[in-house]
Amino acid sequence: MAEEENHFAGVRGIGQLVDELVKRPDRQNRPLPVVVALGPRGAGKTALVNALEESFAGHVPRGLLDFEKYPDARPHEVFSKLAVGLSRTCSQFGRLPFPLVSLCAAVVARKTEAGAGARVGDELRAVIDQVSPTVGFATRMGDLARKVTEAGTVPELGGAVDVLVKLIAAAEGRRLSNRFRTIGAGDAQSVLTDLMTAIGDGVDDDAVDMTFGKAFFADLRYAFAGWVNRARRSANCLALLDNSHARSGQAFLGVLQRVRGEDPIAFVATSREWNASWRDAWQRPGIADERGTALEPPRRPAQVAGDRTDPERLNSPWYLVLLGELTEQDTAELTVPHASFVHRLTGGLPWAVGRVATALPGSPTTADLRSVLDGLAEESTEYLLQEFGSRTERDDLVTASAGPGIELLADTKVLGSEMAYGLHALKAPLVNNFWVHREDGRLVLNPWLRRVLLHQLAVRPDDHRASWIRVHTQCQVRKEKHDSPVDALYHDLALGNIEAVVAHLSGPLDADEVHFDEDAGREWLQDLDAITAAPNRLAPDADPRDQVEQLIGTARHAKNSRALSRLVAAQWLYGDPLADPFRTLRQTIATALDHIAIQVHGAGTLALQDRAEAYRKGLL
Numbered sequence: 001m002a003e004e005e006n007h008f009a010g011v012r013g014i015g016q017l018v019d020e021l022v023k024r025p026d027r028q029n030r031p032l033p034v035v036v037a038l039g040p041r042g043a044g045k046t047a048l049v050n051a052l053e054e055s056f057a058g059h060v061p062r063g064l065l066d067f068e069k070y071p072d073a074r075p076h077e078v079f080s081k082l083a084v085g086l087s088r089t090c091s092q093f094g095r096l097p098f099p100l101v102s103l104c105a106a107v108v109a110r111k112t113e114a115g116a117g118a119r120v121g122d123e124l125r126a127v128i129d130q131v132s133p134t135v136g137f138a139t140r141m142g143d144l145a146r147k148v149t150e151a152g153t154v155p156e157l158g159g160a161v162d163v164l165v166k167l168i169a170a171a172e173g174r175r176l177s178n179r180f181r182t183i184g185a186g187d188a189q190s191v192l193t194d195l196m197t198a199i200g201d202g203v204d205d206d207a208v209d210m211t212f213g214k215a216f217f218a219d220l221r222y223a224f225a226g227w228v229n230r231a232r233r234s235a236n237c238l239a240l241l242d243n244s245h246a247r248s249g250q251a252f253l254g255v256l257q258r259v260r261g262e263d264p265i266a267f268v269a270t271s272r273e274w275n276a277s278w279r280d281a282w283q284r285p286g287i288a289d290e291r292g293t294a295l296e297p298p299r300r301p302a303q304v305a306g307d308r309t310d311p312e313r314l315n316s317p318w319y320l321v322l323l324g325e326l327t328e329q330d331t332a333e334l335t336v337p338h339a340s341f342v343h344r345l346t347g348g349l350p351w352a353v354g355r356v357a358t359a360l361p362g363s364p365t366t367a368d369l370r371s372v373l374d375g376l377a378e379e380s381t382e383y384l385l386q387e388f389g390s391r392t393e394r395d396d397l398v399t400a401s402a403g404p405g406i407e408l409l410a411d412t413k414v415l416g417s418e419m420a421y422g423l424h425a426l427k428a429p430l431v432n433n434f435w436v437h438r439e440d441g442r443l444v445l446n447p448w449l450r451r452v453l454l455h456q457l458a459v460r461p462d463d464h465r466a467s468w469i470r471v472h473t474q475c476q477v478r479k480e481k482h483d484s485p486v487d488a489l490y491h492d493l494a495l496g497n498i499e500a501v502v503a504h505l506s507g508p509l510d511a512d513e514v515h516f517d518e519d520a521g522r523e524w525l526q527d528l529d530a531i532t533a534a535p536n537r538l539a540p541d542a543d544p545r546d547q548v549e550q551l552i553g554t555a556r557h558a559k560n561s562r563a564l565s566r567l568v569a570a571q572w573l574y575g576d577p578l579a580d581p582f583r584t585l586r587q588t589i590a591t592a593l594d595h596i597a598i599q600v601h602g603a604g605t606l607a608l609q610d611r612a613e614a615y616r617k618g619l620l
Helices: 012-022 045-056 075-086 099-112 114-130 135-150 162-173 188-197 205-223 227-232 247-259 301-307 328-333 339-346 350-359 366-370 377-384 391-400 423-432 447-458 468-481 485-494 498-509 518-532 544-553 561-574 586-598 604-616
Strands: 034-038 062-066 237-242 265-271 318-322 436-439 442-445
Touching: 012 034, 012 045, 012 265, 012 301, 034 045, 034 247, 045 062, 045 237, 045 265, 062 075, 075 205, 075 237, 075 247, 205 247, 237 247, 247 265, 301 318, 328 339, 339 350, 339 447, 350 377, 377 447, 391 423, 391 447, 423 436, 423 442, 442 447, 447 468, 468 485, 485 498, 485 518, 498 518, 498 561, 518 561, 518 604, 544 561, 561 586, 586 604
Parallel strands: 034 265, 034 318, 062 237, 237 265
Antiparallel strands: 436 442
């Protein structure tokens, strides 16, 4: 593989895996999985395909196809288009012959132009009589196909297969099954003879697709057969299939798995939707393992490099990898300015990383960073939510974003939707398009999508039926009623009610001599983290440290509560990159934790001290 540059940032392991699959140990064919890169819009799937195409250019024969450009293509047309790409001259490989593809073009031309029928038929019979199924046969049939194409009888070679595959399908599976059984293993003269005999017979589309798929792979295997071909064609071909979630892509992947075997070609596809074909081998992201299969979820890019030499990992017909979460280091590799801020803001979604980086000025101030989402929210909403066509659906998603997960989609009283639909109507597209993942037992939205939705919620006027204040107030009341104090306080804090949070967290700290065991210390910090993960809509024009003091200035403070109030307010702002873009509150949080830890006795105090030290060292 060519030298990897930063366009492989975050997916370098996938490039290494494909490099491994393209190899031909001992010049032999072997079973290979179809690698499928999954992810929502903006996850970098097309960028991955383009990087692979560029990386392997000139090294192996390649076929590249974007299914969104051919949404109605039948699988047999896709095989033909791939054959055209793979047959381009490539360094030591030369020009791969596809004799049956050429034959397809010639026969469909004969079928579609009655005036040329007799002439083309005579030429076909001449080929039957004179030529064997060799490279010469491919050349002869290719010449014939080009003649007919130049005469204007077919628009392109890649689409000229329909008649042939119908006839061969009939020969293989129906009327002529005894005369021709397998493409490649049978005599090509018999194929042509049966073809001419059975011209006009019709079969169903599935048989057409299956038969042409077998012809495609027979041509490929033949191109790598023999001592000379094995010696100079020392690597597998590569097929890159972008946007395979399109109708044409799903149909093609279905046929592909039924006809492929041990062939000299590696397939890499992308998809932003789940495909039912994968459910027996992989756990679907965003849902519980309800069948108890203990299947693994799709691999993460960081895990892929280690899998490339692990036969067990590559033993499935499919190898799934989930894209869309660049690490902070990946973001820095892309030479993105203020990489830490950009990564925290976007959650590492590549499209959002690029848009935020482009929107930032050269030397941004705190105000610049805090306001960057204002200019991107509308564009992001339109781009990310294309599966949600109606304004009401999008409004409901905005309302539901107030919760830490997507559970509000099932709460009709809070949602207050104008549409009569249940949870499934909005949840299904989110799950199917990889916009949710499971975290601590609940389904949560992609960080960038949720940030965009929360921005829309924050700018709703207060008299809106589902304004920020009304939605969080309803949620707080309902969670409190259902005895979920931490969830209730999450919404309390979103409303700016720091006193309620402090009252809850100070309970274990108010005794004269507090004893925290190790478990109590961890649970206390877990509550603190869960509550201070609440969103905010604080004014963007104040220094974060000043905002903390303003938030706690009017609060009533009992023993330990001033330090606790400062801790809650500071951690709340610190968790939002728009509220504290330069992470100025680290020391404030560490100092507050130290003060509280002094008042606590027992092993639990170590948990607080360790947390303070992590903030001081910049680990959090």
